[in-house]
Amino acid sequence: MVVSRWLFAMGWSGAASLALAMAGCGHSAVESKAKAETAPKPVPVTVAPVELRPVERTVEVVGTLNGWEDVTVGCKIQGRVLKVHHDMGDRVKPGELLVELDPVDANLAVQQAQRQFQAELAKLGLKDLPTKEFDVTALPAVIQAKVALDRAKQNVARERSLNRRGAGAQQDLQNAENDEQGATAALANAVLTAQATLANARATRAAVDVSMQAKLDTEIRAPHPYALPAGVTGEIEYAVVKRSVAEGKMLKSGDPIIQLVIETPLRLWANVPERHCGEIVVGQAVRVNVASHAGMTFDGTVARINPSVDSVSRTFQVEVLVPNNRGLLRPGGFAKASILTDRSATASIVPIESVVKYAGVTKLFVVEAGKARSINVETGQEGLGWIEVTGELAKNAEVVTTGQTQLADETAVIVRKPEPESPAPVVSTAKAGTPDESKK
Incomplete structure (x- = not known):
């Protein structure tokens, strides 16, 4: 009743104005609601902070494992194989047969050389060859020539004395002088002959040594390495890789017999790109992996670096010393290696799932003031669940780990907490046809 009177008092014009105002207010509310419904909703994402963590800088290479020494033992003399003592896979020690x-021919050669040596000693009147400087004037033949020379000199002196007293003939004096010259020459010849005989005795003695060495060469043994590998203090052992002869086979000098290899340590030969010349130094640690033991890592050390770069491949060779005490690695095998060049580098680490790669571009999203922003990055070292990135990242930045496929620059986001991991389901191990123990 009061409102009706008020409207009546205002008149029809006032009522119309009021109705128009109320209609305008209702239209504005509808537009605001429509805009709110059509505006994009914030994308729910999860984030993780960027971590600064020390990482190891490595140079990845591949190469071939080689034995410390790989040698093919050959035959020094000609002969027939009498017996083979070892075959492929056997382990032998240095000096082992x-x-x-x-040895029949070698034994006969030794006997022949010894007989010739004894004959030369008999000419000299010796039982053994003197080791020190020998005076040949003490030999019987030389002494005999010297005695003859002394007798000739005495005859010359007597004939001269007789000739001075007029009691001797001139012809007798000349004969005595000629005898003296002959005795002098005979003494010199005896000395030369003794020296030649002594030289022949020494030559036949060398022939005896040669024949005895040939006899020893009928027994072919594993060689002794010239030096022990670095870090190895125990006894070296060879492994037989290949046998090339059989019993009864005739061999010539130089024919291969058995191939041997030293299995521990091994040498890993790898080619490193030229750009890493300044990073690789002797003594650096190396991690080696092989396909036959995928879950294991073998430690090695850079032992040698080739000072020359191959002009064709633009690489240089590195030798890595790899201990193989357990015998798990095989010479000739393929291996991958990581050469540790720096252990103290600090890098920005993010979860590996935060990195997005599309059309050759690598990027990630960071959350700033409730909105997403993309940053182009480059990746580096990678580990279990993490990866190194370089780019314009703030120290306290938070990167998006889920929901990246719905994001673009300036997209509104809402950060949600990651869902807890559900426990793994219990898998029954009961076999088909066997009642479950829990139901008994």
């Missing part, structure tokens, strides 16, 4: 040749 590998193959025997028939």
Whole structure:
């Protein structure tokens, strides 16, 4: 009743104005609601902070494992194989007998040389060859020539004395002088002959040594390495890789017999790109992996670096010393290696799932003031669940780990907490047809 009177008092014009005002207010509210409904909703994402963490800088290479020494033992003399003592896969020590040749010819050669040596000693009147400087004037033949020279000199002196007293003939004096000259020449010849005989005795003695060495060469043994590998203090052992002869086979000088290899330590030969010349130094640690033991890492050390770069491949060779005490690695095998060049580098680390790669571009999203912003990055070292990135990242930046596929620059986001991981389901191990123990 009061409102009706008020409207009546205002008149029809006032009522119309009021109705128009109320209609305008209702239209504005509808537009605001429509705009709110059509505006993009914030994308729910999860984030993780960027971590600064020390990482190891490595140079990745591949190469071939080689034995410390790989040698093919050959035959020094001609002969027939009498017995083979070892075959492929056997382990032998330095000096151990590998193959025997028939020693009959070598024994006969030794006997022949010894007989010739004894004959030369007999000419000199000796039982053994003197080791020190020998005076040949003490030999019987030289003494005999010297005595003859002394007798000739005495005859010359007597004939001269007789000739001075007029009691001797001139012809007798000349004959005595000629005898003296002949005795002098005979003494010199005796000395030369003794020296030649002594030289022949020494030559035949060398022939005896040669024949005895040939006899020793009928026993072919594993060689002794010239030096022990670095860090190895125990006894070296060879492994037989290949046997090339059989019993009864005739061999010539230089024919291969058995191939041997030292299995521990091994040498890893790898080619490193030229750009890493300033990073690789002797003594750096190396991690080696092989396909036959995928879950294991073998430690090695850079032992040698080739000072020359290959002009064709633009690489230089590095030798890595790899201990193989357990015998798990095989010479000739393929290996991957990581050479540790720096252990103290600090890098920005993010979860690996935060990195987005599309059309050759690598980027990630960071959350700033409730909005997403993309940053182009480059990746580096990678580990279990993490990866190194370089780019314009703030120290306290938070990167998006889920929801990146719905994001673009300036997209509104809402950060949600990651869902807890659900426990793994219990898998029954009961076999088909066997009642579950829990139901008994």
